[in-house]
Amino acid sequence: MNGYLVTFYTEINQRHKNTPIHEWLLELTRELGFKGATVIQGSEGIDHTGRLHSAHFFELVDQPVQVQLALSEVESEQLFTHLNQEDVRIFYVKTPVQFGTVGNQKGK
Template identity: 50%
Template sequence: MNGFLVIFFTQQNRRYHGKMLGDWVVDLASELGLRGATLSSAIEGFGHTGRLHSAHFFELADQPIEVRLALTPEECTKLFERLDAENIELFYTKAPIEFGLLGKKSRDPITSG
């Protein structure tokens, strides 16, 4: 299947609707019925301002966070339209990819007992 790898970058201290922004994006992906999202934390990085963001032993609030999603073009459109409606400032990258599932076709845990 062809689609896009979308990666959102933020910091742990950013909040939206009372949640960590990264968690909110993962919850939104679930709400929209997307196939999955992965939330990862990084040790350090810097953004457009050149300011270093890092995870310190005593203070994790500035820790860099990534949310990764493999999306079909339709799913990507649906997600970006919703984020645009929320008016959130959020840096992202979007790259064309091919994705799929290898191995035996697994049973759907929702429909199989």
Template identity: 40%
Template sequence: MQGYFVTFFTQQNRTYDDMPLARWIIEEAQKMGVGGATLFSGQEGFGHDGRFHSDNYFDLEDQPLQVGMALTSKEYDMLMARLKENGIRIFYTKSEIEFGFTSEC
């Protein structure tokens, strides 16, 4: 199957609708029928604003997070529309990929 690998970059303390934004994205993808998503947590990094983010004891709420998922073109369009209709501004990357399973179940 052809599609995209999409990664969203956020922080632990960023929320939408009283929920961590990373979790909201994963739940929306699941509602849309996306086959899977993975939450990656980072130890440290910095964002577009130059602000440092870390998972150390003093900055646990500001821990950098990534949500990654393989999407068909239709799923990608639906998820991006959902983000837009909810006014969510988030940095992402999108790469063209081929994906599937190595054998039948």
């Protein structure tokens, strides 16, 4: 299937509606019926303003986080329409990809 890999970049302490954005994005993914999302916590990163974020012992609230979703074109449009209606501010990268599943379903 052709679609998009959408990656959101945030920090562990960034919130939307009193919920960490990465958790809010996961819940939104579930509500919209999308079939997959992955949260990746990083040790260090530099944001779009050039500021360093890290997960050092005393700075865990500044830890970088990525949320990745493989979406069809329709799902991508649905997600970004919803995000614009929510008026949430979050940096993202949207890359065209081909995705799918290989192997058989034996044993499931």
